[in-house]
Amino acid sequence: MKFVRGLYSNWGLKIASVLFAAVMWFLVTNINDPVSTERFNNISVTFRNTSIITDAGEVYEVLDNSDVISSVSIRAPRSVLENFSKDNIVAIADFSKMTDDSTIPIEITITKDSGKIDSVVPSSTEVALSIENLATSTLALGATTSGTVSDGYIVSSVSTDQNQVRISGPQSVIDRVEKASVDVDVTGFTSNIGTDVSIKLYDEDGNVINDSAISMNITAVRVNVTILAVKTVPINYHTTGEPADGFMLSGEITSTPETVVIAGKSSVLSEVSSITVTDPLDVTGLTSDLQTTVNIANYLPSGISLGDADFNGICTVVVDIIPQSSRSITIDASSVTYDNVPENYKIVLGNGAEDTNFTVDIVGLEETINAVSASDLNATIDLSQLTTQLSEGESLESGTYTVTVSFTPPEGVEIDGTVRVTITATAPETKETTDDN
Helix, strand or coil: CHHHHHHCCCHHHHHHHHHHHHHHHHHHHHHHCCEEEEEEEEEEEEEECCHHHHCCCEEEEECCCCCEEEEEEEEEEHHHHCCCCHHHEEEEEEHHHCCCCCEEEEEEEECCCHHHCCEEEECCCEEEEEEEEEEEEEEEEEEEEECCCCCCEEEEEEEECCCEEEEEEEHHHHCCCCEEEEEEECCCCCCCEEEEEECEEECCCCCECCCCCCEECCCEEEEEEEEEEEEEEEEECCEECCCCCCEEEEEEEEEECCEEEEEECHHHHCCCCCEECCCCEECCCCCCCEEEEEEHHHHCCCCCEECCCCCCCEEEEEEEEEECEEEEEEEEHHHEEEECCCCCCEEEECCCCCCCEEEEEEEECHHHHCCCCHHHHCEEEECHHHHCCCCCCCCCCCEEEEEEEECCCCCCEEECCCEEEEEEEECCCCHHHHHHC
16 A cells, blocks of 8 residues: 555656656757758659640640759658658659649659658649640651752752651641751752751741640651752754845844853763753744743753752843845956866856956855955856757857856855856867858
């Protein structure tokens, strides 16, 4: 009984002893292992059940980098914090818990000594999303070059092994994409290029779009650039037919342009000195200039192409047609040559009574015919036009004959009409006549 009475006596002293012991334990604990707070930065949030969005034909975009918690403050004893790292903090956003305003609460789990941690305070508690319909677009794939090839060379063509690219992503992002293209730097090159080039997307202002929300079925293509040597050569034309009576060609053909830049392999290009338009320009019956166009590309030799990207191959051609000028020239006997004269025959112009002359009309450019003299026309009378009419053994009799005169005028001069004149032929005396005398 004394023991029992002793157990229930002095309650105040006993309670004070217990409180004192608790205080002493708290003081000893905090002095030996004090509680403190440590901040861990840039904790990435892991997503779960994202198929809820994608299965609905939609895509999401994280707003304001809310998928990264800038800091998480951990309050715990020093002994816990000494062996604690950011890897022990797991942040999860479960898409199945998304709210109507497209935010997802972040659940934080501590994977080490979670029972010894006093508090976990994150700087943010939710992930904010932008959700849109998934859009897909197929774009023609363009190809360009930049830089400048070496002097004497041009970029002839640029081609890719694929000509389309398919892109997908949020509707608002896809709507910004205007074109897809690749570019090859050709600076200093003199031969063909084959290389793999990354595809770039551009908006309507030509700015590159770099958006991780866009996916492409291909991100690079093979690009082939053909580089050719170039040279400048003249263009040759020719005509067919004759202008109307009273008109003539001045001899001048004007072409715009007069020369053309051609391209090809150096070995082929070295063999070409000009481009000839093989189809003649028909001036038949014209009384004024012939004006026409010619596609010079149709007359390029094999292995040769046009070398100026700004020239479409169309040349404007003018054939100059002018009225003829005429002039009369007097041909005297001394300016006439006789061909195929029978042996010992004497031939004189006219009826033989006295020296005579004849007039010939010439036509051509005024400045050309004004410079022509009688001797320049090379008047010739061929006696074969008389002798070929004789029977075998028959000789040309002495007498007066009418014959045709032929001419060899200078270039650009023509004889107007046929010129016929009178000549006198005197046969040689026979032997019998000589004996009678």
